[in-house]
Amino acid sequence: MLTVQTITAFEDNYIWLIRHPDQPQVVIVDPGDATPVIAAITAQSLKPVAILITHHHWDHVGGIEDLLARWPMPVYGPARETIPHISQPLAKGDHVHIEALAADFQVLHVPGHTAGHVAYYHPASDVDKHGMIFVGDTLFAGGCGRLFEGTPAQMHHSLSQIAALPDDTRIYCAHEYTADNLTFARIAEPDNLTLQARQQTVQQQREQGQATVPSLLGDEKATNPFLRCEQAEIIRAAEGFSGRKLHTSDEVFATVRYWKDTLD
Numbered sequence: 001m002l003t004v005q006t007i008t009a010f011e012d013n014y015i016w017l018i019r020h021p022d023q024p025q026v027v028i029v030d031p032g033d034a035t036p037v038i039a040a041i042t043a044q045s046l047k048p049v050a051i052l053i054t055h056h057h058w059d060h061v062g063g064i065e066d067l068l069a070r071w072p073m074p075v076y077g078p079a080r081e082t083i084p085h086i087s088q089p090l091a092k093g094d095h096v097h098i099e100a101l102a103a104d105f106q107v108l109h110v111p112g113h114t115a116g117h118v119a120y121y122h123p124a125s126d127v128d129k130h131g132m133i134f135v136g137d138t139l140f141a142g143g144c145g146r147l148f149e150g151t152p153a154q155m156h157h158s159l160s161q162i163a164a165l166p167d168d169t170r171i172y173c174a175h176e177y178t179a180d181n182l183t184f185a186r187i188a189e190p191d192n193l194t195l196q197a198r199q200q201t202v203q204q205q206r207e208q209g210q211a212t213v214p215s216l217l218g219d220e221k222a223t224n225p226f227l228r229c230e231q232a233e234i235i236r237a238a239e240g241f242s243g244r245k246l247h248t249s250d251e252v253f254a255t256v257r258y259w260k261d262t263l264d
């Protein structure tokens with residue numbers, strides 16, 4: 001059974017270690033900083049076997065060089081982005097097979113935050129009850145990434161691909177932004193009772209210093225405004241903000257993303 005260990009980095013980044021609990025081999029996801037990763041690996045006598053990269057931003061790739069200097073290993077990442085040390089460039093539809101973990105990840109192309117952004121999906125199986133997906137800065141708990149290199153329509157399509165996965169899929173995003181995201185979600189959808197309850201839970205988790213990631217896709221679909229652009233309440237709220245009729249869910253998404261940008 002695969003487990004995922006959380007490493008905190010910088011202000012609010014998460015780096016993920018994927019492994020089997022009884023084995024030392026470990027896959028590292030988005031090591032923006034090598035220092036906390038090296039500390040976690042050496043403290044547990046782990047053996048890194050691969051690095052997975054979702055996109056080119058420094059807080060996701062900054063630790064690759066120092067990790068490779070200690071532990072030479074393959075580095076998987078998007079073929080469409082310029083990232084030093086990528087040895088296994090990936091395109092949509094590729095699979096990453098990690099022999100040492102006997103694990104297979106499907107590569108999704110999810111542009112929007114950056115042009116070549118990929119996500120890594122490990123489906124549920126007989127041994128792994130929940131699927132898991134490593135989404136970088138595409139889908140956040142309660143929100144979504146900013147559109148630095150893509151259009152709203154691209155990001156909306158990327159999020160729709162993720163939303164089509166099973167509801168019990170665990171979403172591993174790369175930042176602890178949940179509390180802020182839910183503050184905006186409440187503005188967009190004040191009468192959503194599931195959202196109100198989630199906000200209370202997240203507030204308690206943060207007060208106790210707990211991570212709110214991973215989240216479950218089903219909870220995101222019930223509370224994350226960026227996955228709810230076909231819901232009447234979100235459409236009404238987006239039309240209220242823009243002051244005009246919105247005709248497609250892409251337009252609703254673009255409006256909600258712009259609305260949040262104006263408040264950040």
Ligand SMILES: [Zn+2]
Pocket residue numbers: 055057113137
């Ligand atoms: Zn980023």
